[in-house]
Amino acid sequence: VVHIAAVNKDRSFDDYQRIYNTIAEKIREEDEYDGYIGYGPILVRLGWHSSGTYDKNDNTGGSYGGTMRFKLEQSDGANNGLGNARAFMEPILKEFPWISHGDLYTLGAVCAVQELQGPKVKWRPGRVDMPEDTTPKNGRLPDAANGADYVRNFYARLNMNDREAVALTGAHCLGRTHLKNSGFDGPWGAASNSFTNEFFVNLLNEQWKLQKNKAGNMQYDSPKGYMMLETDYALVQDPAYLKIVKEFANNEGAFFKEFASCFQKLLENGIDYPKDAPTYVFKTLDEQDL
């Protein structure tokens, strides 16, 4: 399968910055969502799950075709709860009908990372909505009840190495698990809506106890009410991953640099960009004094 980015000559940086600002202002406005966590974390998850179906072996899946808009993909249990993120995006699609779903959902994820004080993430337009029959089969997204070998193998399918795998999982500094969505619960109390290296600091500094949660699933809990999935905790069980976790826990800049590049790579997996395709770095609302 080949997906060539279709550069829309009628649209400029300003058009996409306007969509960015609309999303960013809506995140700021609708701050009560999910116990005042806000929509940032789930918008990051929407962009990631739109892209996480990619398979480097046949270049299928990924964000290009916007197939997350179809019931088939939405019915994958791993996507439980993302209806809230898609509903958030509906009015944006109405206001800007010229943008593809793949471009919007990935733009929303980049906007959320940046507005939550994360690194600047480069973004390129050109994804084209594809028909329903191009939707990848369910089951390509990862399952949390696994260890390091599974994690390494999963990320390899997305063409991600150990450093990229650890950096990407660092997005679990945002938001929380919800029993009704995934059968995992927590962290309780202050789930974070700012993008930091806290996930790595917590992994190393908290005492973790593997136990069955009230849905009967295994998760790691800490006395402070934090939690880790088994696939999170795998990052300190595997010596190669542990080395990278320690680097990122001690150097937030190194984490930000790696996350910025591999998040862009994740959102663009499977797409061929012509040499005249533009690359955008959006300004945050703060940088525009908005």
Ligand code: HEM
């Ligand atoms: C082995 C890989 C991964 C597994 C097994 C995994 C699993 C999960 C699970 C079970 C949840 C809870 C969903 C819910 O109950 O609402 C979650 C939430 C989340 N994940 Fe992951 N994840 C993985 C990788 C990633 C990556 C690569 C990113 C982004 C770069 C990411 C971003 C998020 C975010 C932001 C949330 C919070 C969503 C919210 O608060 O609604 N995850 N993840």
Ligand SMILES: CCOC(=O)c1cnc2ccccc2c1N
């Ligand atoms: C920084 C405190 O947050 C955490 O330790 C943490 C750990 N794993 C997660 C897994 C999925 C979603 C959110 C998660 C999360 N917020």
